[in-house]
Structures are given as C-alpha cells and as structure tokens.
Amino acid sequence: MNRPKTWLILFVLLVWAASRFQDAINPYYFDILITIGINIILGVSLNLVNGYTGQFSLGHAGFMAVGAYLSAAITVFLTPRLDGGAMGATGLFVVALVAGGLGAALTGLAVGVPSLRLKGDYLAIVTLGFGEIIRVVFQNTEALGGSRGLSIPTRETGLFGTYLVAALTIYVVVLLVHSTYGRGFLTVRDDEIAAESMGINTTKYKVIAFVVAAFFAGIAGGLYAHFKQFIHPEGFGFLRSVDIVVIVILGGMGNTPGVILAAILLTILPEGLRTLGNWEALPTSLRALVQNRMILYSLLLIVLMLTRPQGLFSGGGRFTKWLKGRGA
Amino acid sequence: MKALLEIQDCTVQFGGLKAVAELNLAIRERELVGLIGPNGAGKTTVFNLITGVYQPTAGDIWFDGKSVVGRRPYQITARGIARTFQNIRLFASLSVFDNVRAACNLHLRNGVSHALWRGESFHREEQEVEAMAEELLAIFHLDHLRDAECTSLPYGDQRRLEIVRALATKPKLLLLDEPAAGMNPTEKQELMRLIRFTQEKFELAVLLVEHDMRVVMGICERIAVLDYGVKIAEGTPEEIRNNRRVIEAYLGE
Amino acid sequence: MIEFLQQLINGLSLGAIYALIALGYTMVYGVLKFINFAHGDVYMVGAFAGYYLAPWVWKVIPAGHDSSRFSWSTSAGAFVILLLSMAICAALGVLIERLVYRPLRARPRLTVLITAIGVSIFLENFGQYLFGADPKSFPEILPDRAIEGLGDLTVMVNQVVVFAVTLILLIALRYIVMNTKMGTAMRALSYNPAAASLMGINNNVIIAFTFGLGSALAAAAGILNAINYPSIDPLMGILPGIKAFVAAVLGGIGNLGGAVLGGLILGVLETLVVGYVSPMYRDAIAFAVLILILLFKPNGLLGRAEKEKV
Secondary structure: OOOHHHHHHHHHHHHHHHHOOHHHOOHHHHHHHHHHHHHHHHHHHHHHHHHHOOOOOOOHHHHHHHHHHHHHHHHHHHHHHHOOOOOHHHHHHHHHHHHHHHHHHHHHHHHHHHHOOOOHHHHHHHHHHHHHHHHHHHHOOHHHOHHHOEEOOOOOOOHHHHHHHHHHHHHHHHHHHOOHHHHHHHHHHHOHHHHHHOOOOHHHHHHHHHHHHHHHHHHHHHHHHHHHOEEOHHHHOHHHHHHHHHHHHHHOOOOHHHHHHHHHHHHHHHHHHHHHHOOOOOOHHHHHHHHOHHHHHHHHHHHHHHHOOOOOOOOOOHHHHHHHHOOO | OOEEEEEEEEEEEEOOEEEEEEEEEEEEOOOEEEEEOOOOOOHHHHHHHHOOOOOOOEEEEEEOOEEOOOOOHHHHHHHOEEEOOOOOOOOOOOEHHHHHHHHHHHHOOOOHHHHHHOOHHHHHHHHHHHHHHHHHHHHOOOHHHOOOEHHHOOHHHHHHHHHHHHHOOOOOEEEEEOOOOOOOHHHHHHHHHHHHHHHHHOOOEEEEEOOOHHHHHHHOOEEEEEEOOEEEEEEOHHHHHOOHHHHHHHHOO | OHHHHHHHHHHHHHHHHHHHHHHHHHHHHHHHOOOOOOHHHHHHHHHHHHHHHHHHHHHHOOOOOOOOOOOHHHHHHHHHHHHHHHHHHHHHHHHHHHHHHHHHOOOOHHHHHHHHHHHHHHHHHHHHHHHOOOOEEOOOOOOOOEOOOOOOOOOEHHHHHHHHHHHHHHHHHHHHHHHOHHHHHHHHHHHOHHHHHHOOOOHHHHHHHHHHHHHHHHHHHHHHHHHHOOEEOOOOOHHHHHHHHHHHHHHOOOOHHHHHHHHHHHHHHHHHHHHHOOHHHHHHHHHHHHHHHHHHOOOOOOOOOOOOOO
16 A cells, blocks of 8 residues: 555544544444444454454453553543643543553553463463453452452543554554564564574564554553443453454454454444344344353354354465465 | 585584594585495585584584584584585475475564554565565576476475575575485586586585585585594595595495 | 361362363363364253153152152152253263364364364353243252261262262273273374374274263263252353363363362352452452463463474
C-alpha cells in the first residue's frame, strides 16, 4: 500500500466526522460498534504474536486487565485530585489510556522475556498461567475493588477514540510486518532454527511482538473500562483470552483483514444468537443450547481446526499450505 | 596464513555418546574444504557445533580471531558464518524473494521505528535491500521466480535458494550440508560449478559436507574424514582416496 | 506436630487425585506429544457418571446406606460404580481421540492444542446444558466417618479408600505398561512412532488404548474425589485439570513415575500453603510452580531432555 500515512490520516478524519453524530445512534448499536472496535484492537494485536510470529499466547486478556485496571485507577483516584487542571477530562482520559497501555507493555515484557524460550504447548500453558496470575492478583487487590469489581464514574470512551486506536493498531501491525525488518517475525514462525542461522535474533522478535501486542491490549482494556464503567477480574480470565484467540483463528492467523472481519462477525454473532434464542418458534430445550455461546464457539473452533485451520477468510496462500502440510 | 575457523579439541557429548570427539579442524580464508564420513559420523553435528546450535562439552572454536563458544546462532551468523541445511529449511510461508530479503535483516540499519514512520531513510534502505536480493537471485538464475512459493520450486532450485539466502547474510565462511543430495549427475555437475563459482565470486571459505565422492574429490582442496565422531584422516583428495583407514571406515573391516 | 501430620495426610490424599489425572496427561503426551486440554473435563464426566449410575447400581446391589457400619455390599456397590464410570470415560476418551484428534495427527501441534481447548470448553458447557450448571450432591457410596483410635488425627475412611484405590490402580498401570504387549507398544510409540509402526505396531490401536487408559484413571479420580468432596458441577474439572497438568510437568512430562511424584508434591504443597500461609493462594500455587518449573527445569524432576534434530 502506497502512502499508508495518508490513508491513516484520512481514515481518522472520517471517523472523527462520523463520531460527531454518535449521540444520535441507538444506544444498542452504539454498544455494538464500540465492542467491535475493541475486539478489532484485541484481535489484530494478538494476531501479531499468534499469527505473524507463531507464538501461541493464551494470556492476552491478562494484558487487557492490566490496562483496564491501571487506567481505571488513574481515572478513579488520580483525576479527581487534578480537578481543574490544564488537561481537561479528555486529556486525562488519554493519559490514563496510554498509562494503561504502557503498564500492559511492561507486563508483556515481564511475561515475555522468561516465557519466550518455551515452545508451542508449553508457551501456551505458561501464558495461560500468567494470565491467571494477573487475574488472581487483581482479585486480591482490595484497593482496586478486589472480587467485587471496580466502578468507573465517567464514560469517556466514544467512537472516535475507539476507532482511532483500532486504526493505529492496524497501521502499526501491518506496516511493521510488511517491511524487511518485519519479515523477521514470519521467519520466527516458519522455522526458528533457520531464522537464527540467517542472523535473526528470534528472541528479540518474539519479545517485540509480545510487548507491542500487550500495549494495544492494555489500551483496549482502558477503552473497555471507560465504556462499561465497571470492571471485574473474572471478566479478564482464560475464557476472555480464548474469545480473542477464536477471533484470530477464525480470521486466519497472520491475516489482518481476516481478523478484522472475524472481530466484527464474532461481536455480532452472540447478539444474533440471543435474538434467535428468543424466537418463539424454537423449542425451549434448544433455546438454552443456542444461547450458550460457548457451546457454539467451541464447536466452531473444533470444526475450523478440522476443516479450515487457515481461518474463514484466508485464501489458499502459502501459509495455508504450511498449516495443512507441516508434519508433527 | 592464520586460520579463519579453528576448531580446537572439541567434544560434543550427548549423555554417554560422544557425537564428536576431540576434533581439531582448521579452515583458512577462501579455502574449499570437504568433510566426509559414513552415516552417523557426526558431520552435521560439526555444522551445528560451528553455528552454535550445539555447544561443545569441551574444547573451543575460534572464528576470525574470536571465540564463538557460547554465542547464539544469530550472533555467530553476524560474525560471518552462514549455512544451508541437510533437510531444506526454507521459510515456507514466504516467497522466494522474501526468503532472501529476510536474511538481509542482519545488516539492516533501520528498525521498528523506521518501519512505522516510513521516512526517507526507510525507503532508501528498502530499495538497497531489494536491489541486493534481486542481484543475488539473478546471479543464481532464480530472479524470474521471485514471487513464487518457495516450496513449489523444484528440489534443485530450492537448494540453490538456500545458498542464495545464506549469501544474503554476507558471510566469510559458508557451510554447505549435503547440497548434492537427491540430484542427478547433470545437476551435480552444475552444483560443482556453482559452488566453485560462489566461492570465487564472493571470496568465501567453504566447508562442504557431502556423500557423493565425485563431488567432494572434484572440488575440494582439502578433505577431513570423520568416523564415529573422530577425525581419522585429513589431506588432499589424492591422499584421502588412498588412505587405508578411510577405505576401511566406508567399507567395513 | 499433629497439625502438620494432619495437613500432610490431607495433602497426600489430594495429591493422589492429582496423580491419577496427571498420569493421563503424561501418557497422552508421551505417545502423541501433545497436551490434552480436555483431560480435566473427563475427570468431571467420571464424577457425573458415578452420580447418575449410583441409583441404578443400588437397584441391583442393594447398599446399606448405614454410615456407621462397614458392609460388603456397600463396598461392592462402590466398586461397581467406580468400574462402570471408568469404562464410560474410557469410551469417551477413545471417541474423542478418534473423532477429533486422529484426523489432526499430521498437523502442526498448535492446531491440535487449539482443538483440545475447543473440546474442553465444549465438554464444560455442554455439561452445563445437559446436567444443569448447579452443583449436585454426589451420593454417599462409602461410609463417611473417621477411623477410630488415632487420637487427634482425623483420617476419614474415604481418604484411606482413596489411597488404597490409587495404589491399586498405580500397580495395575505399572504392570500394564511394563509387562504387557500393549504397554510395551505404548512405550515404543513414545520413543519413536515411525519405528514402532514399522515394527508392526498398530499405532492407532495403541493410541486409542492410551487415551482409554488415561481417561479411565481420570474417571477414577473424579469418583474418588467426589467421595471426599461430594459437591460436583460441570466446571469442576478445570482447576484440577490444570493442576494435574502442572503436576505432570513438575514430575517430567512423559514420565509416569514423575506424574505420581508431581501429583503428590503438588497436593501436599497446596494443602500446606492453604493451611499455613493463606487460602487465597490455593489456585495460584499451581501456576507459580508451573512457571518456576518451566523456567528453571523444563524437563521436570524426572524427565529427559528432547533435542530437536537439525
């Protein structure tokens, strides 16, 4: 893509213009739009780690939690003290978000450096473990609400903020990967030993992917916190991480446009299921089945892996062949 | 002339098995050395040893005046050692061109921030990389395949691509692991010519592991013979051809 | 001192449960080189199988529900429930392997891992749909009382039964693995699948057998645990599953003795931490152990290193 910066600026302007009318949107649809945006950020950022770099992280929700809690803490505890300061509410919100992102990035560094020398299954388990530890830490931190959760007084998140971050996430991930430097990520995925032998510092790439992804997950967490206005450690557990992983897998690992589509699809799907579940013509016994999102998700996951591991939206590209062909 | 690569008394031990035992081997600049031996003699282990995939349990390895023991493979490549693999290890999801491009990362000056900002310096360096990769591919007659899936290439082309990729790291020593495997006699002739050409054009030292005696005897200036991890002979092709221990090792008692 | 002994006994009792589940993980990993994420949920299915089977079994073998007396028929009933449940879960394990894991055998390990996660989540949620999400009370299949005459030490009959059954199962397992053709084939497979199949071993059969065996042990663990802690629910397998996996890694994944050792250590550790430090960290202990082990001794206490061929 030529002149990516120009496109980014144009898109941002477009979103800004659209957001001027956000109050006119039905709250239900507004809700969905924001959630789509947040899921795009989460999916695209995780795709950098799982898809492009081939490192299976199962703890992405943990980084989201760090961002959510850190930004919430700033808004809840710090902002009131800066009352009347030069920054204004929006400025402080941006500060909170960025702080959340940076906090998550640091956590990503702390988790990544020791974990990234593990391969495949083990890395997945360790990242799961770290994600759970983060959750348990927040559960036991009374100052941040503990297991009762934390309330955030103001809803700062809007369409512009969410989609600006989404655009930035996509910009960063795509531009990073599609450069000579970025080809390094893919080599780590394809064959680590060969990559090292070609002078590529695989650990550095893994850590960079991890930290960048964690940063954006943290900001997503902050956006989420200032949108739902209530966060709870349970909401950032293993199942949340699985949600994000499903988005990446459905979209196609290493396929950013696919992941964006999958994020949209998987945000709308539960809503569709809920409506279907309320359909009178459906026998009650089936109703519970349809409304249990996770039953369908898990079946979807299994069927996908058996039939189209490259995701719904991938072409028959090289990566698909790699996924289908490589031996045990 | 002082040696470019010097393996001093190296042993690689896995549990009770000495895959390589007290190996001494030196390679001088621009020398073409062959490493042969029956299957399981430890030849690929030596490669893995030199490139840092395995650490020696005893002994030292010097390259260009500095020890490389304990260095990670990418650091050793940065010092100037590149290799190809016995079972081809191309980057399967990358195109032919990108396989070479990826190997150019070693000498890249620009990093993350440049890739994101995309200023003057970024575009200039990308063009340099593209030009260099194109040139390398052209020299080896692979440029017309630059956008192809590397795994769809014929076997011989894949092997050539691996060599091109290794050359993109600008090495001083090139390790070739059984490059003639699976080739017919015509292809092997072509390979011999290619290796000689590569060595001269890029002013490299080359260490070649190969089973095909005609290839080895045909191009190597010096040959070392391994058997059960021990170097049993070293010398010119003539000397090796007539060495009794070598003959016994290959044919049995 | 008594306090410590008490904790130790409780810990070992818990550890035995972990050991049984861990064996399943380690056997499957040894033979297929993959972590069966859904294994913990088989444990849950075992407990529920027992729950639904008990009334039927008691129709055939009338059990004295009298907690104060030991009776042969009660024990026989419990034994039958255990065996049937193990058989059902063995079948379940074989079915899952055949349907879901076998088609993926040549694929990258990541694909199978994701699939296993899918199976696990499916079992949990379908279980919620089928059994209802509320906890159920596991019927008393063994008398619930302490052994007399031990002074301040409380050892429940159930705990002794858990130890005894676990020991029996372990001995049986060791016999199978070391002294039977199937077991030898399993070990061969774990070292080199290609060679094993060239030696005339039908890999598919052995793998199915391994899954069946591991699932049966998990079912046993489910029932044994339910005897001590009678509240069962469809999500009960998540935490024990993860902890048992940690135990398997702690002992050295692929190593049967290691799985047992790891299970016991983890059980004792968890009980001691809860007793002497704080109950808040009960679940975090397992994760902490996992991370420490993987960072410092990834092959576990008894495991062997695996080198990738270059």
